[in-house]
Amino acid sequence: xxxxxxxxAALLMADAVHAAEIPPAERRSGYSFMKPETRAMQxxxxxxxxxxxxxDGEALWKxxxxxxxxxxxDCHDNARNSMKGVAARYPxxxxxxxxPVDLEQRINLCRTNRQQATPLPFEGRELLxxxxxxxxxxxxxxxxxxxxxxxxxxxxxxRELFMQRQGQLNLGCANCHDDNWDKRxxxxxxxxxxxxxxxxxxxxxxxxxxxxxxxxxxxxGIRAPAYDYGAPELVELELYLMSRAxxxxxxxxxxxx
Amino acid sequence: xxxxxxxxxxxxxxxxxxxxxxLMSHIMETGYRHMASGEVVPRxxxxxxxxxxxxxxxFRTDLxxxxxxxxxxxxxxxxxxxxxxxxxxxxxxxxxxxxxxxISVE
Numbered sequence: 440x441x442x443x444x445x446x447x448a449a450l451l452m453a454d455a456v457h458a459a460e461i462p463p464a465e466r467r468s469g470y471s472f473m474k475p476e477t478r479a480m481q482x483x484x485x486x487x488x489x490x491x492x493x494x495d496g497e498a499l500w501k502x503x504x505x506x507x508x509x510x511x512x513d514c515h516d517n518a519r520n521s522m523k524g525v526a527a528r529y530p531x532x533x534x535x536x537x538x539p540v541d542l543e544q545r546i547n548l549c550r551t552n553r554q555q556a557t558p559l560p561f562e563g564r565e566l567l568x569x570x571x572x573x574x575x576x577x578x579x580x581x582x583x584x585x586x587x588x589x590x591x592x593x594x595x596x597x598r599e600l601f602m603q604r605q606g607q608l609n610l611g612c613a614n615c616h617d618d619n620w621d622k623r624x625x626x627x628x629x630x631x632x633x634x635x636x637x638x639x640x641x642x643x644x645x646x647x648x649x650x651x652x653x654x655x656x657x658x659x660g661i662r663a664p665a666y667d668y669g670a671p672e673l674v675e676l677e678l679y680l681m682s683r684a685x686x687x688x689x690x691x692x693x694x695x696x
Numbered sequence: 697x698x699x700x701x702x703x704x705x706x707x708x709x710x711x712x713x714x715x716x717x718x719l720m721s722h723i724m725e726t727g728y729r730h731m732a733s734g735e736v737v738p739r740x741x742x743x744x745x746x747x748x749x750x751x752x753x754x755f756r757t758d759l760x761x762x763x764x765x766x767x768x769x770x771x772x773x774x775x776x777x778x779x780x781x782x783x784x785x786x787x788x789x790x791x792x793x794x795x796x797x798x799i800s801v802e
Contacts, residue, residue: 485703645765
């Protein structure tokens with residue numbers, strides 16, 4: 440009995456040693472885990488399928504919508520100038536709601552409040568296209584998310600969820616993405632989980648997808664019930680991940696296997 | 697919403713070999729997948745792609761269900777004169793899209 444107690448204690452200690460956060464100097468984008476072919480696909484704007492959604496986003500940006508009969512461009516003019524660096528600050532604190540909102544939610548808030556139009560469905564082509572257009576303007580910009588002091592408690596909640604073991608496999612995000620990012624899972628690289636390129640084109644999805652889609656897929660992977668799109672828990676997790684990647688360069692639209 | 701991305705060099709020297717890259721937005725639904733209800737998701741793919749230069753066909757290919765969504769097609773050609781490339785994608789459910797790009801040859 441005492442023997443087993445010692446093992447348990449040793450395992451607990453090992454766990455405590457392992458669950459260390461990645462030092463800033465060792466942080467790596469998912470890009471650095473990819474094959475040269477996939478990197479080349481992301482780097483070439485005419486081979487990167489994510490750029491198709493940017494084109495769609497440019498068309499939607501100019502389309503008049505809702506009871507206000509206004510287009511995004513009527514207030515924000517050319518997205519290339521007005522949206523530069525914006526995505527690198529999201530999720531951001533929304534005063535009216537008193538909690539953080541991600542880029543998709545911000546676009547939908549603009550639609551309901553300013554354009555007086557119905558919100559776009561999550562993961563629909565139109566919302567992805569507009570989000571991608573905005574995110575594209577921050578390519579190469581360093582991530583600043585989380586610098587707002589009002590976000591502190593929400594980042595803490597997101598971090599708690601990142602560390603929390605859950606699901607039938609009883610795994611937390613940190614068990615893979617903090618502790619084992621230098622290893623492989625079923626032949627695929629386990630990355631550090633820095634959301635530098637969202638929305639991004641996943642070859643597996645054969646489509647562009649949001650960070651929330653990725654997080655939900657990870658949750659099903661550990662056999663845990665996934666939060667609904669737009670759930671505060673998912674936004675807090677996005678917020679923690681973006682603040683964890685603070686200072687890294689934005690890549691949207693990235694390509695991932 | 698259908699978007700295409702075309703990459704043709706704006707300028708080239710006579711006799712140069714140039715690469716043409718095209719990316720077309722399309723779901724390329726194979727026709728082999730089933731919905732939760734058991735019904736087959738009907739096939740919806742691009743079936744053919746062609747490129748004409750100043751009216752003469754220089755490249756043509758057929759596409760099949762195994763080709764991934766948003767097909768990326770690239771090929772090489774030798775340029776002999778200035779002119780216009782015309783691209784055409786044809787597919788299921790009456791899908792038909794065109795795009796053009798110009799090149800000046802010195």
